Amino acid sequence: MDERQRVSPPDVSEDYPLVTEHERNTTQTTRLVEEIKETADKFLRDQATRGDLKIVSRALRELRYAFKVFTPYRRIRKVTVFGSARMAPDHPAYQASLEFGRRMAKAGWYVVTGAGGGIMEGAHVGAGRKMSMGLNIMLPFEQDANYVISNDEKLVNLKYFFTRKLMFVKEVHAVALFPGGFGTQDECFETLTLVQTGKRDLMPIVLIDPPGGQYWPDWKQFICRQMEDHGLISPADHSLYKITDSIDEAFDEIMGFYCVYHSMRYVRDKLYLRLHFEPSQELLDQLNTEFADIIETGKIESTTAHEMEKDEEHLVDLPRLAFHFNRRDIGRLRQMVDRINNSFELCNVHKVES
Structure with a gap:
């Protein structure tokens, strides 16, 4: 696409949840x-x-x-979908990616893929051209984008894997991985590493098999035997991802993550968790007891936007929890976010009928 063509911003309405984006200065x-x-x-x-x-x-x-x-799309939720380019349309994993893309697009999420065939194509077919975005890698043997996203203004062609991988993780709010080869495993471990080390904010990571599939359960066996059992990862690190062979469960995992939790931001030495609903004092007391191990000093407190957050005007009115997080136990922080989300019956509002 000629880059002189105008990239038209989408219509942002209340149906699309807003996300963290610093205002221009x-x-x-x-x-x-x-x-x-x-x-x-x-x-x-x-x-x-x-x-x-x-x-x-x-x-x-x-x-x-x-x-x-x-x-132009940064204030609209997006999910990256990874998986093999070799899956034929009649493969169960391709069909699962198609259904996943359809469900996410219907909920107002853009579906971002590597723009190739197989799982990437399936997710785009499900989402449709309007709700698809692509990051195509130019390879000697495979550089054409799939027919859904080809020549679309939301397609970017890249030479380097490292620039492409940055965009896959930086610009989205969830990651879904289907079965795949070396590339899929590379993308899986890089995403987990970035979240585990705090280089990327918390987000849901779902590892999806077709019904009855064993790709990801077998993967987890390796993780447990060769990493957790030898103390190379913490037990809480398993909270950073979810394995499922159900599209409904994968969809609920992503949508449920944002039903109360909205986003996070470090301000100086404190972590601020932005929420959609004000937590009760009872919940606050429970969090301080259950997650005392990740609090560096002081306690978890209910608060409003810090002065340094005023550059994000669309987030200023959200209630917040703030505390001195040790910046080490990200798996435990994810467990705390899950605890907050599960404490509100209003979490059920995220479910979208098919």
Whole structure:
């Protein structure tokens, strides 16, 4: 697509849940652009090689254009779908991805995939062109986007896997993985690593098999025997993902995650959890008791937006919980978010009839 074509923003209504996005600040933006220019000038001083400069130049151009495409959609929920490009349309996993894409699109979520065939195509077929977004990798043997997203303004073509993978995780609010090969496993472990280390905010990660499938249960056996049993991960890290062979269960896992919890933001030395509903004092007391192990100092308190959060005007009125999180036990933090979500009967409102 000619990048001079205008990327039209979607209609944002109350049916689409808003997400965290910092408002533009002209002064700060100008300063950051100047820093990028200064860094570029240093390549000359460092006598960088032509090969290194080509990588930096191409990566910067790819990211700039990808951000341009995704920016108009940032306040609308999106889910990334990973899985094998080799699945034929009659394969149960392809059919499962199609149904998953349909359910998410009907709920107002955009479905982001690698824009290829197999699982990626199935998810886009289910979502439809209007609710599909694509991040296509240009490979010598496989670089054409699937017919659903081909030539769409919401399709980005990328040369580098690392720029593509950044967009897959940075720009979305959930990740769904279906069976796949090395690429799917790479995407699975990178997503888990980013969330586990706090480099990416909490989000639901669902590992989906077709009905009766054993791909992900077998994967978990390896994780338990070779990682957890040897102390390489914590038992609570299993809370960062959910394995299921039910599209209904996968859908409810994602939607339920946001039924009370909205988003999170660190402000100086405190973590602020934005919520859709004000927690009761009883729940607050329970959280302080049950999750005392992840509180560095003080306690979990109910509060309002911090002054430094005022740049997110659409989130200012949301109630908050704030505390000094140890920034280490992310699995336990996920368990706390689940505890908050499960404490509200209003969580049932997230369910959408087929």
